Amino acid sequence: MDKREKEQYLREYGILKSQGKPFFPYAIAKDGTMALITVLVIMLLSIILGAELGPKADPTTTSYTPRPEWYFFFLFELLRVIKPPALVFIATIGIPTVCMVLLILLPFIDRNPERHPARRPIATLTGVTVIALMAYLTVEGALAGAPGTITLKVAPQYAKGKAVAASSGCQGCHKIGENGNAGPGPPLTHIGSRLPRNAIARTLVNPTAPMPSFVNLQKQHPDQFNSLVDFLASLK
């Protein structure tokens, strides 16, 4: 903004200000009402949802699924989607730091004197895109399940196979419905319509690297192995 634009803004602002109302009581009334609503909402949330205290911190656990608080879900999801190990520090430090720096320097990046959203399309579009992206990542982070549960609903005769799949670590590399990791293995949600039953059994025993072989499961617990194959074959 050059000197002329600054002076013009200050002049217009002066006029609009003189046409306004005094802070007390008009703004104080609105602020007070909003403050009251805020406190009431906090109290209601405390009464209805309460403050649950989980089990005591146990660093020796191997079955717990750590999750951050909901307002960090967008960063959590970012860490899940950036898979190559060489890019890890970009997801953890790089992107958040760059965003913070851009945010701080915003008044110096955006020098357009226009303030109406319709007359500053770049700023408005960028803002809406960033908000939409953060909201999407937050929702995806909230839906990210633990690698030991499968929420897909199946007919009761496949329940045993589903339990075997959940406890055999398949979700470490495969997506089954909403749960599991999107790599390095292909999603198994519709594997039943892609491969016939005996092809599934063959792959489990003789897979392509890096998938491990489940030949031991077949030898030691053949009933579990068969129910697993039945379950996978039913995923059409």
Next chain:
Amino acid sequence: MKLPTPPGLRRKPARPGSQPPKNGNRINGGAAATKKELKQAQRAKLKEQALEVPISMLGWLDERTGSTPFLRAFLFRKIPKGTNWYYTLGSATLFAFVNQAVTGVFLAMFYTPSATQAYTSTRHLTNDVWLGAFVRGMHKWGATVMVVLVFLHMGRVFFFGAYKYPRELNWIIGVVLLILTMAMAFTGYLLPFDQRSFWATVVGVNINASGPILGPYLADFLRGGSEFGATTLSRFYAIHMLLIPGLIAALIGAHLYLVAKLGTTAPPWLKAEKARELAEEEI
């Protein structure tokens, strides 16, 4: 001893002819005629006597602080035309912070920041102390509400273009306040020391460790050593209770000072009508 009413608080005399005469239309006041007029006169006198006490107290303070001009300017300053409910988000955030501070003080009276006793003290507070669960719930949900309000406030300022001249410094202070709020959420989360707290903090500290060269040292600073140890919880407690709230309070003071000095912006869809009219007249 009755002090004279300070000049700032003295009521200005009414314009002549704007008020109905006190004694009816009698000249030089005659005897008070009706009962109604007597009652009105009595009520007016009582009101004046009742107001004498607070006014003279304020006058006492004003003589010793000289704060009336400042308060007048602050309380009765004009806010621009068109200020709507969106503008209340900032003070709502301040109120959420005050809620956190107050509930935090109450929680601090029962909490023990040691790795062996943090969980038991939190459980004792939640289950055995009267209203303990309620206050802890208010602190926990207050954190969520505050983060939501901070982001809404920032969004409002962004879309109204209120970070432009002359309010750039205020925006920068605001972004620093946002970062400090997220830091408060991060450090406070560890304190109950349950499973979720512990592991979320482990991951958070390791995220700091992932920065090249300096990262591991930053993680050491947060943890108080190379492993999660005896002083980690105390560090987080000190940072959460003393260091960051102090910074937040100071920055909120600066933020509010700038808001009062520079004024809040008018909504961007309002144009100063008079300016255009004047400009047209000139042409």
Next chain:
Amino acid sequence: MLGAFEGETVTRRRFVTGGALAAGGVATAAIGLPALGFALGPIFEKTTHNPWQDVGPESDFNPTSYVPRVITLVPEVGEAGKTTIYVRKATPDDKSPSDKGKTPLPYVAISTRCAHLGCPVRFVQAAQRFICPCHGGVYDKFGKVVGGPPVRPLDRFYTRVEGNRVQIGPRFSVNSKLERFHPRDPSNHIDGLWKYLYPSRPTT
């Protein structure tokens, strides 16, 4: 200026101003430096290594599957200082290039701390994989990365056998060739040039 000679450089005003600034500097340093040192101190503290910990007789462990055991990483904090490790008897496949002709470690003790960001990994017997519940990290039975964002294999612990009992010593980190390094934090790469971006700290 009053009282100053012609060509005077250090006037009384300048002298006293300098003195005030110097005194202020000394006072600030006297308060600030100890506080800073106090806050930054733990970065430079040398970690005391736990003495060797006994985890059981040799008969408890076998070369084909991992057995979980609990050890103490940090003394004096009770449960918060413990961690789970997986122990397996070493096979000839577990030779490390760092052995260089000396006897290799008798047992393989793998840390459950994921090398991505420190979440607790779980060994799944059916798939012979270590699986991390947080961001999708998967390791094979040697602790090497087979999927997901972890940056190096799982950390291990020194092991020895003392009179038929297996004992666990300090932690060390490994690169993808299983060469031994000073212990690092999770998310620190070690392979190739990365080890210069994440050098070992003198305190660990």
